[in-house]
Amino acid sequence: MPTQTVTVGSAVGLHARPAAIISEKVEELGAEITLAVPGGEPVDAASSLLIMTLGAANGDKVEVAGADQAAVDAVAALVAQDLDA
Amino acid sequence: MSALITPELAALDADLGPDKHDVIRALAQRVADSGRATDLDVLIADAMAREEVSATGLPGGLAIPHCRTSGVDEPVVAFARLSPPVDFGAKDGPADLAFLIGAPAGGDATHLTILTKLARALARPEFGQTLRETDSPAQAAQTILAAVSDEPAPAPATTPAPAPGAAEKRSLVAVTACPTGIAHTYMAAEALQAAAARAGVEIAVETQGSAGATPLPPETIAEADAAIFAVDVGVRDRSRFAGKPLVSSGVKRPIDDADAMIGEALAAAADPNAARVESGRSDSAETANTASESWGGRTRRILMTGVSYMIPFVAAGGLLIALSFLLGGYDITDVYGAVMVDNTVTNLPDVQALGLEHALFDSALAVYLGALLFVIGKTAFMLFIPALAGYIAYAIADRPGIAPGFIMGALAVNLFGVVNADGVAAPATGFLGAIAGGVLAGVIAHWVSRWRVPSWARGLMPVLVIPLVTSILAGLVMIVVLGKPINWLMERLTDGLAALDGTSAVALGAVLGLMMAFDMGGPLNKVAYSFAATGVGAASLAADSPELRIMAAVMLAGMVPPIALALATVVRPQLFTNAEHENGKAGWLLGASFITEGAIPFAAGDPMRVIPAIMLGSAVTGGLSQLFEVGVRAPHGGIFVLFAVTNILGYLIALAAGVIVGAAAVIALKSIGRAPVPAGAAG
Incomplete structure (x- = not known):
């Protein structure tokens, strides 16, 4: 399964707004995508609430996984971006 | 540092206005009223500004308006259970639980930490359920505080160092239950989990609430070093925990004193003389219940649960009836009513006048006692089929199933004694009808208890809606669908026997x-x-x-x-x-x-x-x-x-x-x- 590990780009980590933006993107893509901190349980990236449970701070690694390579790439790019900017 | 949330920062069933801006303003006002805002206007302005950037409504009726602001100098959470709910921009509808989070400006890490912990708590259904069901702001504040304040982050680096010499992490199991099975069950569970996290031990808690319980997997129980029972009612299927060192208390103690209880449990685990869960013999083999349970295994467990609760009725009733035959002779069945009503110990029945030829030693006292034992035994017997149906429904739907199940069982044996004008009894379907009725009641109660209802109606579900709806639906099926054909069949069989x-x-x-x-x-x-x-x-x-x-x-x-x-x-x-x-x-x-x-x-x-x-x-x-x-x-x-x-x-x-x-x-x-x-x- 395509997986990509990226560094969180948002200045204050994956808090409410970045999480909301990512989950909206995932819904828009209609793909099943999971996010995980290394060694942690993957969570459904379509839920902003579950993304927030990761507690991923700026500079933390996050693993993006899903069946669709293009969707994984798109979501990984969002995670890496500074969504607060 | 002040607690993140205090009771005066929690409002239950508050009408804070029709609009999310009203809600934010009212929650910020609460922060100011409790002396936690350095500048109310700045706090409101920053939270509103953040809300403009993107809405903070989350699926499941949640809203988390928040900001980093110079309006506070310590992190703070204000909570309101909104009635009526207010739209916070979530796709699935308005929010009834709103959390205003204020973090000091520049406190990026704190802000994210609080959000993360609150999100983790909100991802657990029982957290929202507790907040929706509690009737005390203090309980709501305590629940939120337990979830948000002390839970360690999952990153390995922040896990508390294990006690010296403890090579592997110790684990505990706990059961929490209160008579109503609503708020305290879940608050006690939260408190235990938070305390266990502080102590660096693993804990699995089974909340035996009125909404039903998900039993702990047997392997989790097997691995646990000790058990904690924080219950005001009996622990269901207690025998699963047999042999575990035990710390027990009422359901309220963990809410005040969870740290001490975790400490006691760890001490009990190390103490060979600690109190242990007794090994019950009854209903143990048939209660093994896991998510992977097969269909056949599940059917058997449900039936055996009904049976295990029924047996005492059968044994007590049957043996009493046998004893009454021994004392009064088999024809006691004709006279027990007269003897019980008309006679007393000082006015014993006349054995000859009643025609009781087989009374023990022709004794009037034996007849009197026999009649009373017959009545007691027969009463126990009348209850055993209802008990079978009641506890079959209980095995399926948990507590909400008991009352409708009993009613179906009573219908199956015509406990009410319904007769028509000629004295012909309504058809009774017996124990097979009771099994059908118990299953029916259980399935319907289970279904009704899963209805999503507005928060104001939740308190009515276990006491009013579930028993009422289940009894109506299952009862009508019992009488109309099962009763009539059985009646028809009985008539045919009687004719058939006469022909034979x-x-x-x-x-x-x-x-x-x-x-x-x-x-x-x-x-x-x-x-x-x-x-x-x-x-x-x-x-x-x-x-x-x-x-x-x-x-x-x-x-x-x-x-x-x-x-x-x-x-x-x-x-x-x-x-x-x-x-x-x-x-x-x-x-x-x-x-x-x-x-x-x-x-x-x-x-x-x-x-x-x-x-x-x-x-x-x-x-x-x-x-x-x-x-x-x-x-x-x-x-x-x-x-x-x-x-x-x-x-x-x-x-x-x-x-x-x-x-x-x-x-x-x-x-x-x-x-x-x-x-x-x-x-x-x-x-």
Whole structure:
């Protein structure tokens, strides 16, 4: 399964707004995508609430996984971006 | 540093205005009122600004307006349960739980930490449920605080260092339950989890709330070093925890004192003399319940739960009835009402006037006592079918199923005693009808309890909505769909028996035996019994008249099932559960007293194997009884009416043959298609 590990780009980590933006993107893509901190349980990236449970701070690694390579790439790019900017 | 949230920062069922801006303003005002805002206007402005960037509504009726602001100098959370709910921009509708989070400007890490912890708490359904059900702002604040303040982050680096020398992480299991099963159950669970996290131990908590409980996996219990029971009611299926070192308390103690309880549990785990969960013998083998449980296993567990709660009723009722026959003679059944109402210890019944020829020592005291024991026993007997249905429904739907299940069971035996103008009783469907009714009630109650209802209606669900809706739906099905056809069937069978009468006596005996054993007190059994009993009651009959022989065939056939099953539990104990062994001990006397119902616990637990086997045994006995021309003058009493039997030798041979055939058939059927109950599973 395509997986990509990226560094969180948002200045204050994956808090409410970045999480909301990512989950909206995932819904828009209609793909099943999971996010995980290394060694942690993957969570459904379509839920902003579950993304927030990761507690991923700026500079933390996050693993993006899903069946669709293009969707994984798109979501990984969002995670890496500074969504607060 | 002040607590993140205090009771004055929590508002329940607050109407804070129709718009999310009103809600933010009102929550910020609460922060200011509690002295936590350095600048109220800045706090409001920053939260509004953040809300403009993107809405903070989350699916599931949640809203988390938040900001980093110079309006506070310490992190703070204000909570409101909104009534009516207010739209915060979530796709699935307005929010009824709103959390305003204020973090000091520049405190990026704090802000994210609080959000993360709150999100983790919100991802657990029981967190939202507690907040939706509690009736105290202090409880709400405590629940949020437990979730948000001290939970360690999951990153390995921040895990508290384990105690020196503890090579592996210790683990605990806990059960929390309160009488209403609403708020305290979940608050105690939260508090224990938070305290365990502080202590660096793992804990798995089973919340036995009114919404039902998900049992802990057996392997989790097996691995745990100790158990904590924080309960104000009994722990369900306590025997699962047998042998674990135990710390127990009321449900409120963890809320105040969870850290100490975790400490006590760890101490108990290390102490060989610590109190331990007693090993219960009953209902242990049949309660193994995991998510991966097979369909057949689940069916069996449900039936055995009903059976295990029913057995005490059967045993108490059956043995009391047997005792009353011994004291007052079998004809106590005709006079118990008169004796109980008209007589007292100082005004004992007149044995001669009542015509009680078989009272023990012709004693008036024995008759009086016998009548009272008969009433007590019969009352216990009237309850056992309702208990079967009630606890079958309980096994399916948990607590919400009990009341409707009992009602269905009572309908199945016409406990109310409904009769028409001519005194004809409403059809009773017996224990098979009770199983159907219990399952029906359980499934409907389970379904209704999963309804999503507005928060104001949640308190009404367990006490009003579930019992009402379930009783209506299941009750109508019981009466209309099950009752009428059974009535029709009973009439056909009565006609059929009358037609069979006078043809082959042996065949008639065998058919009566099949009917007696099929439902043990249910409609078929009743048809067969009343066919025989009305014949005996009709007139004074010669000792060799066919009516007396039919009565003997019916009585003997009705005695076979409990005795055959009792014999089977002795010959092949590994095929039966502990509960069944206990029931087997009573089975000898119940069968000997012609109380066929003594076999119901076995039949209800495994109908497909037990019923055919005992039908075979009873058919053999019924046929042989006719062949040997056994007769009996009394309509009830089993071995207590041996004096009224013609051809006692034939009576005993017919009984023994059916018992042996029935027991052999049960053993054969139970040996194929299923592994024996593992002896070790009994806790």
